[in-house]
Amino acid sequence: MDLKQRIARWMEDHRGLIVVLVVLPLSLIFDALIQLRLWIIRKFISAPEKHDERVRTIQSQVLRWNKHPKAERKLMCTARPNWQSLSTTFFRKDLCHKISIPLYDILELRESHMTIRVEPMVSVGQATAFLVPRGYTLAVCLEVAEATLGGLAMGVGMTTYSHKIGLYQEGIVAYEVVLADGSLVKATKDNEYSDLYYTLPWSHGTLGFLVELELKIIKIKPHLKLEYIPVKGQKQYCDMMRDLSGALDKNRPTPDYLEATVYNREEAVIMVGNFADVPDTEQHKINRVTAWHKPWFYKHAEGFLKTGKDYEYIPLKDYLLRHNKSIFWVIETMIPFGNNPIFRFFLGWLLPPKIAFLKFTTTPGVRAITFTKQVFQDIVLPMTQLEDQIDKNEELFDIYPILIYPCRIYDHGPHRGQLRPPRREQMVPGADYGMFNDLGVYGVPRVVKEKKRFDAVDAMRKMERFTEEVGGYPFLYADTFMTRQEFEKMFDLMAYDQVRRKYNAEGAFPHLHDKIKPEIDVVEVGKQYMDPL
Structure with missing residues (x-):
């Protein structure tokens, strides 16, 4: 192992210390400067x-x-x-x-x-x-x-x-x-x-x-009554999500907010939220989940797997930004001890490190290593195959927790945008939409944690093939590995290409595939970093 590899290994092993001592303070200063810039813009330059x-x-x-x-x-x-x-x-x-x-x-x-x-x-x-x-x-x-x-x-x-x-x-x-x-x-x-x-x-x-x-x-109302429902058994929580979301019956009353966090293949916490006024007798059940000293939200929800079904009232702003502090669960890979009560109480106010700062300080070398060691994917997939999604995640990445957000995908007719209409078997009976979901996969694959060989390109291409086969779509903010031909097979670009010609976008703006494809050679980088340090 040469000096460069030893340094990289040391930085990987002590990532949390580096983040706390260097990244968080610099991120705070960086964000303060950005906020000052925005304040100046809005105060002296911008005006409605x-x-x-x-x-x-x-x-x-x-x-x-x-x-x-x-x-x-x-x-x-x-x-x-x-x-x-x-x-x-x-x-x-x-x-x-x-x-x-x-x-x-x-x-x-x-x-x-x-x-x-x-x-x-x-x-x-x-x-x-x-x-x-x-x-x-x-x-x-x-x-x-x-x-x-x-x-x-x-x-x-x-x-x-x-x-x-x-x-x-x-x-x-x-x-x-x-x-x-x-x-x-x-x-x-x-x-x-x-x-x-x-x-x-x-x-x-x-x-x-x-x-x-x-x-x-x-x-809205000022608070959301959020019910935490721990469920054991993959079929049980998948069936419950399909039922609660209205995927089986368009006339079923549905909650205002609905999500699930899956902590392992057989255990999930389903969260059902409805706008509510807090009775005087239940003021003690108000929980400001975004307070700096509070547990990270997904860790808080995980606790109900042990304590059982319960509910609380969350101020709506706190609920809407509940994952901001820990960037869902990404911060755990950066600061493994970040949810410790002592850290939260004394340094929790520093979180999260600003995404803009993390990108600002990303060098090509860091970008290459990150791409091969971590997964950041949001994928739109049909709820009819929810079990298959979870199994595919475990097969390729073995990352938990994962999130599930149900979502309507409408049939607007053929060639009305980049998404194809849902397939007939994916439609909610009697409705003009199918019930899909976001499968959120963020973190470090198990084999990487175990310092074993991981082929990031192969794993992601297999996930993309699965996504195309079931009629889904990856969010394009994340790395894609498809060729132009594969991309045009997954997405419907007929109307898009017509609009580009009609409004003279050709020759004026990049093509969509060129705009979102990785700026690095993912295959070559994948080979270079496939073996563990």
């Missing part, structure tokens, strides 16, 4: 009343690009740095013509329409802080505060309300987009730009520049 003026500036940038000779034009992309996105990849923006999109404002709360108008750089945390005190939340609200509403619109999002409404795109009323020719258009499902409306989701900024969104909101 200046939205139209800022959009015209974006249009003028695109018009200037159009004046360049065609042979000299680089493909366009946003000027937002890679480290500010939640994607695991690092798209080569240095090879593109970058357009500045300084749009950070909440524009209008339209209570009569039950919608909110926002600029694309508004974050989930910002929207939650604005809406919850007013008695609302986004219909589809991601758990990660750093995620931007525009990023989710151009990509995809899903949450524990999705069994009622569907993917993030189903909560979008209208998009305003600057096209490749500099024109500004508004796309809704019923207007002349309906083809654009259906293809913008999952397009990852390859059709135009998003400058405004109108999103559905829902009424």
Whole structure:
């Protein structure tokens, strides 16, 4: 073992110490600077009343690009740095013509329409802080505060309300987009730009520049009554999730929020949440789960496997951001002792390390090692094959816990976006949707923990083949391993390609597959790092 390998091994063995002593303090400083920058932007530069003026500036940038000779034009992309996105990849923006999109404002709360108008750089945390005190939340609200509403619109999002409404795109009323020719258009499902409306989701900024969104909101109560139901037996918890989500009967009353965390093949905790007022006699059952000293949420839920079925009242903002502190369970791989009560009490306020900082400090070497040692995947799969999903995860990765969020996938008709209609056997009887779910797989495979040989490329390609065979889709923020041909077999790109031609996106923006594919040679890197250190 050479010096480089010994250093790498030492850093891997002492990862928690390095994170606590170096990463967390630097992340805190980094985030403070970012927040100061955002405050300056919102205080002195941005303002809702200046939205139209800022959009015209974006249009003028695109018009200037159009004046360049065609042979000299680089493909366009946003000027937002890679480290500010939640994607695991690092798209080569240095090879593109970058357009500045300084749009950070909440524009209008339209209570009569039950919608909110926002600029694309508004974050989930910002929207939650604005809406919850007013008695609302986004219909589809991601758990990660750093995620931007525009990023989710151009990509995809899903949450524990999705069994009622569907993917993030189903909560979008209208998009305003600057096209490749500099024109500004508004796309809704019923207007002349309906083809654009259906293809913008999952397009990852390859059709135009998003400058405004109108999103559905829902009424809330201040607290959520969350019931924890521990279940033993894979068939038992899978059947219960199908039943509770309405996958078997479209007329079945369903809870406001529904999710399951699977801790091993035979044990899961199902969480059923409903908006509630807290009775005076049950004030003691209020639990602010995001407080710095509280157990990480998934660890808290795991405790009900021993103590049995119970419930508590959680302030809605805490519930919506319940996984933010531990980034689901990713932080455990970085700080194995992070859920220790002593650590939580004295240093829990430092969590989580900011995703932007982690990406900002990721070198090509770290990127290569991380890709071969860890798994970060959200995959949309049919609930009819929930057991098969869990078994496939165990076969390929053996990572637990995993999360399950039920979600409607609608049949909008053939070639109406990048997702194909659900197969006939996947449809909820009598409904225009099938019940799918997000399978969230995050962490370090068991064989890597045991310092054994792990072929990351082979494992992920097998998961992608399984996903395509059952009619599912991986979220494209994570590394994909498909060839262009395989990608076009999984996704329906007919309407997408037509829209690219119709609105002159070809030659102006990268193709979707080029935009989301890893910037590294995954096969070569996989071979290099396949053997344990």
